[in-house]
Amino acid sequence: MDQSPAPQKQERLANAPRLLQWTVILGVSAVFVAALEIAALPAALLIGPMLAGIVAGTNGTTVRVPTKAFAASQAVIGCLIANSIEPGIFSTVYAEWPLFLAIVVSTITASSLLGWLISYWRILPGTTAVWGSAPGAATPMVLMAGAFGADQRLVAFMQYLRVMMVSIAAAFVAKLWVDTSGVEAPAVVWFPPIEPLGMTATVAVAAIGATVGKLCRLPSPYFLGTMILGLALHLGFGLDYQLPEWLLGLSYALIGWTIGLNFTRPILRSAAKALPQVTCAILILIAFCGSLGWLISRLLGIDPLTAYLATSPGGMDSIAIIAAATDNVDISFVMALQMMRFMIVLLLGPSLARLVARTVK
Secondary structure, X not given: OXXXXXXXXXXXXXXXXXXXXXXXXXXXXXXXXXXXXXXXXXXXXHHHHHHHHHHHHOOOOOOOOOHHHHHHHHHHHHHHHHHHOOOHHHHHHHHOHHHHHHHHHHHXXXXXXXXXXXXXXXXXXXXXXXXXXXXXXXXXXXXXXXXHOOOHHHHHHHHHHHXXXXXXXXXXXXXXXXXXXXXXXXXXXXXXXXXXXXXXXXXXXXXXXXXXHHHOOOOOHHHHHHHHHHHHHHHHHOOOOOOOHHHHHHHHHHHHHHHHHOOOHHHHHHHHHHHHHHHHHHHHHHHHHHXXXXXXXXXXOXXXXXHHHHXXXXXXXXXXXXXXXXXXXXXXXXXXXXXXXXXHHHHHHHXXXXXXXXXXX
């Protein structure tokens, strides 16, 4: 008798018209996005809809994001990643490759160990903790995790919690060195003029890359297929893609809703139960990467803030914004190290997950 209101509430939501369900989800998403933006937290356009989806999904909502819309949003993210990698980064990586490789290997080893411990202690099931602990590639790791049997919902919980914590820590550390209170973020242009060549390239690469990825049976084919083709054309032929804010915002929202709407109350309870241990693991990883930054700053004479931002474990887009808004930071060094780690995590993620799966068993 005590539990009757919850099932009745879920039944009412399940029987509500689809249009009404989506209207509620959109309204709740707007509230979460606004709150995250006011708090200056990263990835608001993705995390806000994901939180709204969790609220709706755990209260009986039956609507889901269409499969084709989710596939298209993954392809857009593939174009975004491909467009963000510039040839100049490779010269910086080449000049400092022993240092970069040592830092990347140390960070990946530490994050994998923490993920293994979380899996070994059965705090989270299977390889979920390994995917969730992978540094520097939150959205791609979430997209790929499902293709390798991990619980995509819990991976998203770990990844975006880490992104928020790392970004807040990086912004706080930056303010200790430099006063950025007078720096204003550039205005966001949501509906820029359409560039025929850039938009045509974006649509074509997304469509062809997703199709080829599916035919080649790649894990997360729509994302990886598009990213690989887009990167080859961007670096090889200088092709740039137009990704207006409205398109990115829609793609982030579709991914957030897809993940959030698949949450159930048992999954939410599992996430809440694991929150203390996951938070502790994230803090340990932040401290470890901070110590790496301090070490390379002392040994090589690199600016301490540059070293800290370069070694921060994740939230690459947020780290880029903080670095760009802070004086005397070597942005090329920061982004080269972040990008090198991102690419290695992207390549090694599946192998690490399979290795952990064997050792945990």
